[in-house]
Amino acid sequence: MPNALELTGIRKTFDGFAALTDAHFSARWGEVHALLGENGAGKSSLMNIAAGLYAPEAGQLLVDDNPVRFAGPRDAAKHRIGMVHQHFKLVRPFTVAQNILLTAPPPPEFQSHGERLREISRDIRNKAAELGFDIDPSKRVDALSVAEQQRVEILKVLLAGARILILDEPTAVLTDQEAARLLQTVQGLARKGAAVVLVTHKMADVKTYADRVTVMRGGRTVATLNPQEASVAELVKLTVGESIAAQGFQPSAAPRGPVRLSVRGLRTPASPEGRRVLDGVDLDLHAGEIYGLAGVGGNGQGELAGAIMGLEGEPTEGEMRLEGHRDLKTMPASVRRSIGIAAIPADRYGLALAGGLSVAENYAIGRVHTGRYGPVWRLRRGRIQSDTQEAVRAFDVQGVRSVAQKAALLSGGNAQKLVLAREFGKSPTLVLAHSPSRGLDVRASAEVHARLRAARDSGAAVLLISEDLDEVLQLADRVGVMTRGRIAGEFAQPADRQAIGQAMVDHG
Incomplete structure (x- = not known):
C-alpha cells in the first residue's frame, strides 16, 4: 500500500x-x-x-x-x-x-x-x-x-x-x-x-x-x-517509558461534609425562540466530594461554569450560594477568588493562561490581589520569582528552563500543571474543574486527577464538568447528567455507565 x-x-x-x-x-x-x-x-x-x-x-x-x-x-x-x-x-x-x-x-x-x-x-x-x-x-x-x-x-x-x-x-x-x-x-x-x-x-x-x-x-x-x-x-x-497502573474510582476516606455550594433555579435570558441555555439548574455540592457533571456538549455546562467563575453573561434568575457567603451573583470574579473559589477552565489558553506572558507572571496574577507581592505599581519581583520556582518544582511543571520564559512554550500537560499550581497555591474551598485532562497524556492526566482527589480529601468541594465519561466515572463521588440547561438526573457510585449514557441521549 x-x-x-x-x-x-x-x-x-x-x-x-x-x-x-x-x-x-x-x-x-x-x-x-x-x-x-x-x-x-x-x-x-x-x-x-x-x-x-x-x-x-x-x-x-x-x-x-x-x-x-x-x-x-x-x-x-x-x-x-x-x-x-x-x-x-x-x-x-x-x-x-x-x-x-x-x-x-x-x-x-x-x-x-x-x-x-x-x-x-x-x-x-x-x-x-x-x-x-x-x-x-x-x-x-x-x-x-x-x-x-x-x-x-x-x-x-x-x-x-x-x-x-x-x-x-x-x-x-x-x-x-x-x-x-x-x-x-x-x-x-x-x-x-x-x-x-x-x-x-x-x-x-x-x-x-x-x-x-x-x-x-x-x-x-x-x-x-x-x-x-x-x-x-x-x-x-x-x-x-514505564508502567503506570490504571486507577478506577477511589472514594474519599473522610465522610462527606455539609453543602458547600447551593445552586437554585439558575436561568439565563431566553433567546428570541424562547430557549434558555440555563433553564432552572438545581445543584447541591458538598464539602469533601467530587460531583461529576456529564452531558453532551452544548447543554449549558460551559455557561454554568462561567456563571460560577463570574464571567460575562450572568444568569438573570436564581441564586448560587457558597457556604457562609451571600449570593455569588452579587460578587465580582476577584471577590469569588478571594473567598476560596479555584477555577480550571476548559480552554486553558483562552481563559486560564496568557501565553504571551511569562510563567512567573501567569503564576503571580492569581495572588497579586492578596497583596503578597506588594502594590501593583511596585511588585516584589524577587518574591514572585521564588514563589513560582517553588510551585514549578512542587507541581513538576516540565519544560521550564526559566520562569521568565513565555507560558506559550509549555506543552499542554505542563501548561495545565501551571494552572493547577496557581489555583491550588492557596487551599481552595470550592474547585471548579472543566475538562481538566482534555488533551493530556496518561501521566499528566493521572497527576491532574490526583490533585483533584487531594483537594476533595482535604475538605474542598469539587465540581467536575467533563464530556469524557471515563473521567467522570473515575473521579466523581456522585454523577449528574446535564441536558437542555438543567440537571436531568443524578447517580450514586458505583454508577451504571449505560444508564448515564442513556440519560444523556434521551434528553440531549
Missing part, C-alpha cells in the same frame, strides 16, 4: 530546545494511523510540520512518495492535507459558516458573497448530518461549547477537501456515543481511500480504530506496530 504521507529524520528546535531530534512517521492511503506520546513528546510539532505550520531544520517530507517543501499551510492544503488542532483555529466573533468560508475554495466570479455563504451553510448542514453533528451554521463560534467548536474544526477540514486528515485529540471533548460515531466515520473515510492520522491518548480508540500506531518519546520515534498485537500495558510502557 503506497504512503500518503511520510516524514523521515525530522529535526526541529524552539528557542534552543530540541522538540524533535530524529522523528519518523508514515501514513498509508486507506488506513487510520494513531500517534501516541506524552505531552511534549513532539507529536504536535511533527504534525504541524506535516500541515505546513513549521519548517523542519533537517529531514524530508513526502506526499504520495514525492518530496515536497511547504512554505505554509496553504501549500499543505493544495496537497489536500488538513489538520484539526487540539487548540482551535477559529475566529470567535464569526459564525460557523463564516469560519468555514475562510478556508473554502474561491467562488465563481458571478457568485455573490451572500450566495456563497448560503451555499456553504447548505454544505455544512449536509456534512454535519452525515457525521451525526448538530451544528447551526449561523451561530457565532463564541456562543458554542468547546465540543461544538471541535466539531466545527472537523467540518472545516473535511469541507476544504482534505484527503490526508490529521486529527489532534479529536474525541477529547466528545461523549462515548459521539466519539464512537466520529471514529466510525473517520474509519469509513479511510476505507474509502483517505489517510487518517489520529493523535490521541485514548488507548481504547487506538485498539478499536487504528490500523497502525507509532509511539514517540522525547522528540524521537520509538516504535511503529500493529495495535492488535500489543497490549494496552505495552503501549503505555512504550509511551511513558
Whole structure:
C-alpha cells in the first residue's frame, strides 16, 4: 500500500530546545494511523510540520512518495492535507459558516458573497448530518461549547477537501456515543481511500480504530506496530517509558461534609425562540466530594461554569450560594477568588493562561490581589520569582528552563500543571474543574486527577464538568447528567455507565 504521507529524520528546535531530534512517521492511503506520546513528546510539532505550520531544520517530507517543501499551510492544503488542532483555529466573533468560508475554495466570479455563504451553510448542514453533528451554521463560534467548536474544526477540514486528515485529540471533548460515531466515520473515510492520522491518548480508540500506531518519546520515534498485537500495558510502557497502573474510582476516606455550594433555579435570558441555555439548574455540592457533571456538549455546562467563575453573561434568575457567603451573583470574579473559589477552565489558553506572558507572571496574577507581592505599581519581583520556582518544582511543571520564559512554550500537560499550581497555591474551598485532562497524556492526566482527589480529601468541594465519561466515572463521588440547561438526573457510585449514557441521549 503506497504512503500518503511520510516524514523521515525530522529535526526541529524552539528557542534552543530540541522538540524533535530524529522523528519518523508514515501514513498509508486507506488506513487510520494513531500517534501516541506524552505531552511534549513532539507529536504536535511533527504534525504541524506535516500541515505546513513549521519548517523542519533537517529531514524530508513526502506526499504520495514525492518530496515536497511547504512554505505554509496553504501549500499543505493544495496537497489536500488538513489538520484539526487540539487548540482551535477559529475566529470567535464569526459564525460557523463564516469560519468555514475562510478556508473554502474561491467562488465563481458571478457568485455573490451572500450566495456563497448560503451555499456553504447548505454544505455544512449536509456534512454535519452525515457525521451525526448538530451544528447551526449561523451561530457565532463564541456562543458554542468547546465540543461544538471541535466539531466545527472537523467540518472545516473535511469541507476544504482534505484527503490526508490529521486529527489532534479529536474525541477529547466528545461523549462515548459521539466519539464512537466520529471514529466510525473517520474509519469509513479511510476505507474509502483517505489517510487518517489520529493523535490521541485514548488507548481504547487506538485498539478499536487504528490500523497502525507509532509511539514517540522525547522528540524521537520509538516504535511503529500493529495495535492488535500489543497490549494496552505495552503501549503505555512504550509511551511513558514505564508502567503506570490504571486507577478506577477511589472514594474519599473522610465522610462527606455539609453543602458547600447551593445552586437554585439558575436561568439565563431566553433567546428570541424562547430557549434558555440555563433553564432552572438545581445543584447541591458538598464539602469533601467530587460531583461529576456529564452531558453532551452544548447543554449549558460551559455557561454554568462561567456563571460560577463570574464571567460575562450572568444568569438573570436564581441564586448560587457558597457556604457562609451571600449570593455569588452579587460578587465580582476577584471577590469569588478571594473567598476560596479555584477555577480550571476548559480552554486553558483562552481563559486560564496568557501565553504571551511569562510563567512567573501567569503564576503571580492569581495572588497579586492578596497583596503578597506588594502594590501593583511596585511588585516584589524577587518574591514572585521564588514563589513560582517553588510551585514549578512542587507541581513538576516540565519544560521550564526559566520562569521568565513565555507560558506559550509549555506543552499542554505542563501548561495545565501551571494552572493547577496557581489555583491550588492557596487551599481552595470550592474547585471548579472543566475538562481538566482534555488533551493530556496518561501521566499528566493521572497527576491532574490526583490533585483533584487531594483537594476533595482535604475538605474542598469539587465540581467536575467533563464530556469524557471515563473521567467522570473515575473521579466523581456522585454523577449528574446535564441536558437542555438543567440537571436531568443524578447517580450514586458505583454508577451504571449505560444508564448515564442513556440519560444523556434521551434528553440531549
